[in-house]
Amino acid sequence: MPKNTAPFLLLATVALVGALTACASDPAPAPAGGTSSVAESPTTAAPPADTAEPIATRTLPAGCDEVGSDASRDAVLADLTLQGDGADFIREAPDSAAYVFGCDWILEEVAGVLLLISDVDAADAAAHVSDLAAQGWTCEETGDETICTTGDPTAGEPVSTIVSRDETWIFVDAYNVDAEPLISDLIAQMWS
Known part of the structure; x- marks a missing residue:
């Protein structure tokens, strides 16, 4: 038959609390006219404030x-119907890309716009942009972001656009639709 260990645990708990309380008590006051035998710990200065500019x-x-904006949605998406969030679409992106937002608009098999926004590692994004340029994408720095495009709408090809900024990767695939006004307004919306 097991022994009742409750009295032992209670006694051990009281002893532990007593020991911890004794360790945390204030040091003895200094004797009159003398100095305390307890050394004071040196005061450390607060670390300097971070002066680097935060990432937008x-x-x-x-x-x-x-x-x-209302105007760009009307210009680009007026004839299209929202089909879903596009999360399952395969897109051109760095390995570190993690989907955070998306929309897939189509007009039957005639036209469509796929928008996918991902979080990425900034270094991976920069390396991937370099790879895109080597693959024939046209890439241009436009201030805070790099925009890369590929595809020829006059040849019936979809136009793929990538916007890379900090830790954000935006992929837009447009077929028989000029999505540039929507992309421009989205950039302004996200970082205004």
């Missing part, structure tokens, strides 16, 4: 019906 924060659209 982004704001994701609240939903697909709020991407860009």
Whole structure:
């Protein structure tokens, strides 16, 4: 039959609390006219404030019906129907890309716009942009972001656009639609 260990645990707990309380008590006061035998720890200065500029924060659209501006949505998406979030689409992106937002608009098999936004490692994004340029994508730095495009709409090809900024990777694939006004407004919306 097991022994009742409750009295032992209670006694051990009281002893432990007593020992910890004794360790945490204030040091004895210094004798009159003398010095204390307890050494004071040196005061450390606060670390210097970080003077580096913070990375611009982004704001994701609240939903697909709020991407860009009213004018750019009307110009680009007026004839298209939202099909979903596009999360399962394969896209051109660095290995570190993690999907955070997306929209897939189509007009039957005639036209469409796929928008996918991912978080990425900034170094991976920069290396991937270099790879895109080597693969024939046209890449241009436009201030805070790099924009790369490929595809020829006059030859019936979709136009793929990538916007890389800090830790954000935006992929847009447009077929028989000029998505540039929507992309421009999205950039302004996310980093204004």
